[in-house]
Amino acid sequence: MTRATPVSVNHRRKPARRDSRTEADSGGRPIGVFDSGIGGLTVLKALVELLPGENFVYLGDTARTPYGNKSTEVITRYSRENAEFLLAKGIKLLVVACNTSSAVALDAIASDTAVPVIGVIEPGAQAAAEVSAKGRIGVIGTEATIASGIYTRILKRLRPDAEIYTRACPLLVPLVEEGWTDNEVARRTVEHYLAGLKDSGIDTLLLGCTHYPMLRGLIQQVMGSAVRVVDSAAATARVVRASLARFKLLRSARHGEQVFFVTEMPERFTRVGRRFFGPEVESAVRIER
Ligand code: DGL
Helix, strand or coil, rough: CCCCCCCCCCCCCHHHHHCCCCHHHHCCCEEEECCCCCCCHHHHHHHHHHCCCCCEEEEECCCCCCHHHHHHHHHHHHHHHHHHHHHHCCCEEEEECCCCHHHHHHHHHHHHCCEHHHHHHHHHHHHHHCCCCCCEEEECHHHHHHHHCCHHHHHHHCCCCCCCEEEEECCCHHHCCCCCCCCCCHHHHHHHHHHHHHHHCCEEEEEECHHHHHHHHHHHHHHCCCCCCCCCEHHHHHHHHHHHCCCCHHHHHHHCCCCEECCCCHHHHHHHHHHHHCCCCCCCCCCCC
């Protein structure tokens, strides 16, 4: 199947902010990434792999996580506050790594933001639409993400012939944070959640939550090798790179750095975060909310 040009999401911005800066200055500014907590580190990992010369500022809203069982209004308010914090750090582009925030709050964030804003939903949906042979696509995510219906809407737009099957899997987030990604409890839970999708005969399964890539091996085993398992992190990173190139914001350095902020429990963030990202998650700064 041919690869379509990646789409950029919510590139609307007010150009005035960049007027006083040269392109080189802009390229040196960090990329902001936020998530409801730790899970967005799977997205940050893909970003750093593809864009190793970039600097990143990551904010995990660990005091208010999870977002996946909260209302649209509350998720939107929290997401806007996260974006404001990162914008005050002088970021050149904002990545909304949280599927739940991307599902319900991306437009609200982009409407008050003067830099490009990229969520994880559209890149993930695009990747799934591209690889699905028969257009029978399953999507799993948090309750709020699935209830928003956004994956179904976007996938139907990209593949009008597609049949979309969705399932909320709320227990997978705490399982992953506990490090239970390959034991019997994890297997039983994954089997339980995926049984209906298996019966539907899907050929592609989209992991619509930051935490699920940590269960990818188990999910692939449960679904069987005939099902393509797609996660949005790598697809999002490709969209970010295309957006930086389009706005001439790429940083031409060999190595960048990652700085971590959290709203609660920095020690837990670094301990669990190392499993998601690697040993580079050495410390995190706690901010007041
Ligand atoms: N980061 C969230 C997401 O990707 C999962 C955790 C939560 O519910 O806050 O949807």
